[in-house]
Amino acid sequence: MKYFSLKAASYIANVCDANNIHYSNSIKIQKLLYCCYGCVLAVHNERLCDEYPRAWQYGPVFPKVFSYISKGKDLLPICPVLDAPVGVLDLIYDAIKAFGRYSASALSAWTYATGSPWDFVVNGMNERNGIIPDDLIAEYFRAHVIRESGDE
Numbered sequence: 001m002k003y004f005s006l007k008a009a010s011y012i013a014n015v016c017d018a019n020n021i022h023y024s025n026s027i028k029i030q031k032l033l034y035c036c037y038g039c040v041l042a043v044h045n046e047r048l049c050d051e052y053p054r055a056w057q058y059g060p061v062f063p064k065v066f067s068y069i070s071k072g073k074d075l076l077p078i079c080p081v082l083d084a085p086v087g088v089l090d091l092i093y094d095a096i097k098a099f100g101r102y103s104a105s106a107l108s109a110w111t112y113a114t115g116s117p118w119d120f121v122v123n124g125m126n127e128r129n130g131i132i133p134d135d136l137i138a139e140y141f142r143a144h145v146i147r148e149s150g151d152e
Contacts, residue, residue: 031059
């Protein structure tokens with residue numbers, strides 16, 4: 001079920017747009033994509049997109065999405081609908097609703113907090129800009145997001 005990261009980010013932007021969730025900067029879209037990616041990994045043991053998040057300076061980043069947005073391009077027209085199973089779409093929607101209420105800076109702080117997968121890669125493995133392994137993300141989201149929200 002791996003989608004291009006731009007398609008997944010576009011779908012997230014469309015859900016945000018339809019639900020009046022502010023997302024206009026690339027940081028928030030990056031963090032929402034990471035949160036959706038983590039939730040899908042934790043629950044379905046599948047990657048949401050073809051691109052792995054990387055441990056950049058201010059948290060997890062999907063470089064292709066970053067590059068696209070940094071050129072001033074709009075995500076909305078790329079993929080208004082994602083042809084994923086209903087359970088996955090529901091999970092993505094729930095993740096966007098839950099995490100979308102936070103500011104970009106709050107989401108950034110959460111994603112690079114002590115003990116997070118980003119923290120492990122940057123400070124534990126000393127690999128700034130390295131790939132954040134899926135097993136770390138899935139485990140973290142199962143322990144800190146899915147269990148806490150009762151989505152198991």
